[in-house]
Amino acid sequence: MKKLFRILFGLALIGAITAWFLSAPQYVDTADFENLGGDVARGEMVFAMGGCNSCHAAPDAKGDDKNILSGGQHFASDFGTFIAPNISPDPNAGIGDWELIDLANAMQRGVSPDGKHYYPAFPFTSYVRMEPQDIADLYIFMKTLPVSTKPSEPHDVGFPFNIRRGLGLWKFLFFKSDAVMEPSDNAEIARGQYLVEGAGHCAECHTPRNLIGGLQLSKWLSGAPNPDGPGFIPNITQHDDALGTWSAGEIAEYLATGFTPEFDVVGGSMGSVVENMAKLPDTDRAAIAAYLKSLPALERSQPRQ
Structure with missing residues (x-):
């Protein structure tokens, strides 16, 4: 029995170590974003392409207020309710202190500046296919938007889905950067x-x-x-x-x-x-x-x- 216990314990330990490494955050290649300048006008088009204000503006925002990315919209799911965060240029409540590489890691790897996994309610699973230049343009445009000091609300997600590290295993299974359909010559x-x-x-x-x-x-x-x-x-x-x-x-x-x-x-x-x-x-x-x-x-x- 002791031998069996040691074997089972060893297998469990190996499994835990493997899961820890597989669930580790992955990051973009910084070389892809070095020396990239941004263009505000092009960034505004990328902003429209991504529909950023559709999720990150305040609920029921209209007109110019839709460019105040204060967050607060609720999105129900089978795993809990996700609440869009403040991504305005405010350095405290929003993302005003982010560098371009921080935005790139968020959008293309689903990873926050402090190394935490984002939930795939944020569509990094699609944004991973974007060109670095589009993200650089978006970054510059977002700097021009109004600030909001409204704090982001925490997601309403229960156990075990509130264990962020576990999202790394989800990414290992489902997060792919390949084109879905066969690329066309057209x-x-x-x-x-x-x-x-x-x-x-x-x-x-x-x-x-x-x-x-x-x-x-x-x-x-x-x-x-x-x-x-x-x-x-x-x-x-x-x-x-x-x-x-x-x-x-x-x-x-x-x-x-x-x-x-x-x-x-x-x-x-x-x-x-x-x-x-x-x-x-x-x-x-x-x-x-x-x-x-x-x-x-x-x-x-x-x-x-």
């Missing part, structure tokens, strides 16, 4: 893929997740349960019951105006998405449409039972 589709799979983070809402929150890539953009309440987030593949009946021009028009081909009007959280997409160049909305039209037709994903 420049317009390639640009659309960059926007949809990266900065636009469309899959974070439109792709179903497994029991522990990983995106089901085999059901890419085929719709998902609405985490905030009743209803279902639409399938946006080329299935006949989804966007398959829309032309590329109709998709681009929807992203610019919020009007569907059936003269319906965008609603819910998609309204904020359209508000930001409307700020992009026509070529970017056309590129998003081209990428969506290139997707295979998948049936709408069904809610988990």
Whole structure:
């Protein structure tokens, strides 16, 4: 029995050490961000691409107040309620004392300046596909936004999901930087893929997740349960019951105006998405449409039972 106990103890110790190393935070290559200047105008477009104010503005903020990134919006999930933090340029309540590399590690590795894992409610799983220059431009633009001194609220997440180190194991299983769809030689589709799979983070809402929150890539953009309440987030593949009946021009028009081909009007959280997409160049909305039209037709994903 003593020998068996020693073996089991040894295996448990090896497992714990392995889990500790696998769950360690990973960081971007600093060389990718050295000597990168930023452009405010381009950064404003990246800000719109990423829809930063859709989550980080105060609840019910309107007009110019949507650029006050004081946080406070609540996002329900199967694991608890996540609350968007203050990411305004305030050095105490917000991220005003961050360097470019801090923003890069947050957006592309899901790691805070003090080495803690962020929850994937923050879509670093998509932002990891962004180009360093876009992040540098975004960094410069965000410095120009109004400050807010409102403290960030803690997430309402219970055990065991409140153990941040455990998120490193989740990342080991599900955090990938590869393109989801096969890259296209068509420049317009390639640009659309960059926007949809990266900065636009469309899959974070439109792709179903497994029991522990990983995106089901085999059901890419085929719709998902609405985490905030009743209803279902639409399938946006080329299935006949989804966007398959829309032309590329109709998709681009929807992203610019919020009007569907059936003269319906965008609603819910998609309204904020359209508000930001409307700020992009026509070529970017056309590129998003081209990428969506290139997707295979998948049936709408069904809610988990």
